[in-house]
Amino acid sequence: MSVYRRAFLYVTRKKGKTGLLLLILTILMTLILMGTAINRTTAQASARLREELGGYFKIMPDYRKMSINQRVDQALVDRVMEINGIKAYNALDVHYLTVGELSLKPGRFTMEGDSKAQMARFLGNTSSELHEYFYLKLFSLAEGRHIEPGDRGKALLSKTIAEQNGLKVGDVFSARMTEETAGAETPGPDFYFDVIGIYDEGYQEGTNQNTPECDITSNFIFIDAAASQAIKEQEYGSNSLAFRGGAVFFVKDPKKLDDIVADVEDLEGMDWESLRLTANNSAYQSCMEPLERLEGMTSLLVGVIVIIGVVLLSLLLMLWERDRIHEAGVLMSFGISKWNILWQHFLECMAVFLPAFCLALVISMSLSGWIGGWLYDGTVAREDDRQVQEYGMANEPISLKALEEQPAFEVKLSLSGAALSGGVGVLLIGICVGAAFLVIVRRKPRELLTIME
Amino acid sequence: MTALEVKDVFYWYTEGRPVLQGINLSFEKGKMYVILGPSGCGKTTLLSLLGGLDVPNKGQILSEGRELSEIGLERYRHERVSFVFQNYNLIDYMTPEENVALTTKQEPLSTLLQLGLTPEEAKRNVLKLSGGQQQRVAIARALASQAPVILADEPTGNLDRATAQEITAILKSAAKEYHRCVIVVTHSNEVAEEADVVIRLEAISK
C-alpha cells in the first residue's frame, strides 16, 4: 500500500481529528492571510507616500536663532549636490513686489483700501517644477513651461491672474519695489518679466476676505533665480545673495533619504547652529506615522499568530502522535521506514491544509476589505480632523487637506501575498509534524511496539 | 536450508545484566516452533531480535545464510519476516482488507476468506470485529506478505480457549499449507502440543 493511500485513509476515516485540524488550520491561515494582506497594503501605502511626499529634504537658515552665521548660498548648494544620490535641487527666495499694472485677486487690503492690495508674493525658484506646490501636485502647469535653471526674468502666473489681466504666455509685465514692500525707501526700478507659463491653482487655500492679497495662492508669482538675484541685489546689495528660503534637495531613491541626510549632516564646515535641515516634512510624517503604526501592529500580529499557531499545532499534533506510536511500530515491523511514516503524517496534514487554505482564502477575501477599512478608520484616518499647517519648502503654508486625497486604502489579497502565506503555512506544518514526530524518531521499532503493552 | 539461524546471541538492556546469554537456535520452513518460558525470561526480546526490530549485543542472526545487517533490517522486515501480536495491532483506520493490503500488492480478500472471514467482515471497521477475527486478519496480513518467517508473540493470549485453538490451527496450517517457518512465543501448553519443535527458554538466574 502506498504512503499516499495510507494518508488518504487516515484523513478520511479519522473524521473528528480531520475536522478539528481543518478548523484550526482554517482559522490560522485566515488570520495569517489577512494579517499579511493588511501588512502589505500598509507597506505599499507608505512606500507610495514616501515616493510622493518624502523624497526630499530642505536646508534653510534657522530664523529662530538670534544670529545666523551661515546662509544657504550657491556654494553650499553645490557642496550638497556633490553627495551621491541627490538628483536635483530647487533654491528658494521670497520677495514682495508691487505689481502696479496687474489686478490681483482681491482680499483684505482691497477691502481696507490699502495700497498693499497691489503687493504680490514672488517666489524665486531654480526649477519651479520642483516647488512644493507643483511637486505635491497642488498646482499644475496649464500652459507654457516651467522655470528652469538659466532662465532670466521669467515668470509663472496663475490662471486667475492671467485671465483677469488678459495675459498670455509670451506677454510681459513689470513689478517694482515700493515703500510697502520690503524696506525699500525709494521706489526701485521696474523689473520686467516674460510670462513663460500659466499654472492652474486647482487647489485653493482656505482663503476669505480677510486674507491679505499676497497670501492668496492665486496671487503667487513664480520667478527664476536670476530675477530673484537681481531683486536681492537691489534690496540688500550684492554681498547678500544667499537663498533666503533655503534650498530643497531631491534624492534619487526616497528609501535612502535617511542615509543621505546623515551624509549631509556630516559635511564639514556646516554650521548647524545657523542652518536647519528638515527631512520628511510634517505632511509626510503625519501621513506616515499611522501607516507605520498599522504596519508594525500587523507585523506583530502576524508574528504572534504564527507563534501561537505553531505552539498550538505542535501540541495538538504531539498529543495525536503519542496515540500513533504503536501504529508506527506496526508499520515499521513490516519494513516501512520512519521517513516514509513521517512523510505520511506530513501528507495527512497537507491534505487537510489545502482545503483549509482555500477556505481561508475565500474567508479572508471577503473579510479583509472590511477589516482593513475598519483598521484604517481606527488608526490612520483618526487624524482626519487635524488642521495642521505645513510650512513647506518655500515657507508657504500648505494645508494638509489637499494631501489627504490619498488613493483609497484598499486591502487586497495579492497573489504573492497568498503564496507567501501558503508557504509559511506549509513550513509551519512541516515544523510541527517534524517536532511531533520526534516522539517516534528517537525510539527503536521494538520500543514503539512495546511502549503501551 | 535453515530459514533462520541464531548464533551465540547475547542481549542486555543494561550492561552486566544479560537477558539472553549465548543463544543458539535454528529454524526451518514448513515447521511450527513454540518458545516456552517463564514470564520475563526474554521471549519477546528474542522475538524482536529474530524480527530485526533490534540487534543483538553479541552474536549473529542469519536469514537464509546472510546476516540481517548485511540484508538491511528494514529490507529484512519488509521481505523476510512478518509479525503477529498478542493484541493484534491492526491499523484502526483501515478495514481488514486494507490491513492485509499493507503488506501485499496482491488482492487481499482471498486470504481473508481462506482464514474464515466473510466478505462483509472484510470491509468492516477492524475494531468492530471479535478478538478471534482480528487475530485472523493479523495472520492474513502476515501470510499475504509472502515472508518466509512468521513471528507470533502470545497470539492466543487474549483469546478464549476455543478461539485460541482455532488460531493455533491456523498458525499450524501456515507452516504446513503455506510452507512458512512459524515461530510462536506462548505460555500455553495447548499451543505447545501442536508444535513441531518446542524450545524452552530459561530465566537467567542472577
Ligand SMILES: Nc1ncnc2c1ncn2[C@@H]1O[C@H](COP(=O)(O)OP(=O)(O)O)[C@@H](O)[C@H]1O
Ligand atoms: N525496554 C526494556 N528496558 C529494560 N529492561 C527490559 C525492557 N524490556 C524488557 N526488559 C526486561 O528484560 C527481560 C525480558 O523481557 P521480555 O523479553 O519482555 O520477557 P518475556 O517476553 O519473556 O516475558 C525482563 O526482565 C524485562 O524486565
Ligand SMILES: [Mg+2]
Ligand atoms: Mg513477552
